Amino acid sequence: MAQSLTPVLAPPEPAGIRKGRFIGVVAGTAVFYGLTLLMLKKQWYKKSVPFHTFNDNREWLQMDKVGHSATAYLMSRGGYELFRWSGVNERASILTGGLLALLFQSTLEVYDGYSEGWGFSKGDMIANAAGTALFVGQQYAWGEQKVNLKYGWRKSIYAQYRPNLLGKTTGVQLLKDYNAQQYWLSMNVASVLPVGPQFPRWLNLAVGYSGSGMIGGHENPRVLDAAGKELHFERYRQFFLSPDADFSRIRTLNPSWQRFIGTAQFMKIAAPSLEYNRLNGLRFHPLLVGKE
Structure with missing residues (x-):
């Protein structure tokens, strides 16, 4: 088949x-x-x-x-x-x-x-x-492109503690707050696996990576909350698995639209995902990766 x-x-x-x-x-x-x-x-x-x-x-x-x-x-x-x-x-x-x-x-x-x-x-x-x-x-x-590199984002809690470094506004945080970012390798299933002719050609499977708990490059500096109590953030890596889509593979699109969509869909679509990290173990996110 x-x-x-x-x-x-x-x-x-x-x-x-x-x-x-x-x-x-x-x-x-x-x-x-x-x-x-x-x-x-x-x-x-x-x-x-x-x-x-x-x-x-x-x-x-x-x-x-x-x-x-x-x-x-x-x-x-x-x-x-x-x-x-x-x-x-x-x-x-x-x-x-x-x-x-x-x-x-x-x-x-x-x-x-x-x-x-x-x-x-x-x-x-x-x-x-x-x-x-x-x-x-x-x-x-x-x-x-059987495998695409994609970008994901969710607002994090850490930018408020070092806004000059991680960004004061959402626009700046999109680029500078690494806690908020995820990067995904999105593989087109039908391009690499022996699937049947009815299998959706646009369906991808994505593996993601992110980091959390970072308010400094190498290590976290000392920060205090509003009450003057010192805060400690644990730095850790996050790994994700989630379905994705490559809409440029829809057969009815003309070549120009395929080119445009293939480049423009740099953002990972919202979809359920599994996450693993050493602090929380295995977690399920029903749609977007949760804010933390």
């Missing part, structure tokens, strides 16, 4: 480059790159110091490293889909998407190297390369 399934591969290549789309994609990419770096330079990297490195591999239970990989994966896929949409051939689009992701991420690392509060991180660069390789390797080997 598995042999009767038709693989969902990349849509057929256009006859050639579509000039208007191609010019728009190249121009838009250049503007996005330039404006983003300009804004970061003004808002984030205000004070420059001599170039230096920084080993942050043991910080945040490695949540920041997983985040780097997920960002590089998303940018690689986004660049690829845009250039395929503009008519660039498959192999060139794969290479272009991967190189653009590495260029953007590497530029940020160089900025970090000249920043007083950070430094150039070899660990971050390895994570960037890993996320890019996950996309590029699958696309070259199979012409599709």
Whole structure:
């Protein structure tokens, strides 16, 4: 029965480059790159110091490293889909998407190297390369993404204790509060297992990772509650298992919508999940991962 399934591969290549789309994609990419770096330079990297490195591999239970990989994966896929949409051939689009992701991420690392509060991180660069390789390797080997990297988020209780570090607003916490984030490897079941022709092609199974109890990078500083009592937070890792969906595999969608949805659904959908951590053992979440 598995042999009767038709693989969902990349849509057929256009006859050639579509000039208007191609010019728009190249121009838009250049503007996005330039404006983003300009804004970061003004808002984030205000004070420059001599170039230096920084080993942050043991910080945040490695949540920041997983985040780097997920960002590089998303940018690689986004660049690829845009250039395929503009008519660039498959192999060139794969290479272009991967190189653009590495260029953007590497530029940020160089900025970090000249920043007083950070430094150039070899660990971050390895994570960037890993996320890019996950996309590029699958696309070259199979012409599709059997495994996606996705992002999940729930508001945590920890940002209030160090708002300057973890974020004062929800928008900032989306990027800086690692307690609130989850990262998921979402595998398309029908792409890797011998299922029947009636099996839903869009159904995925996702394995997630997160950390909790963190109000500092390496360790938690001393904090007090409103009554002046010292608070102690235990740092621990969390592992999840949950169903997911890849809506870009719905057969009735045209190729442009498949490309858009495949890139845009970077967020893990809300679904029941099982969690394991060393403090609480096995837990069930009926819809969203609970706030803690």
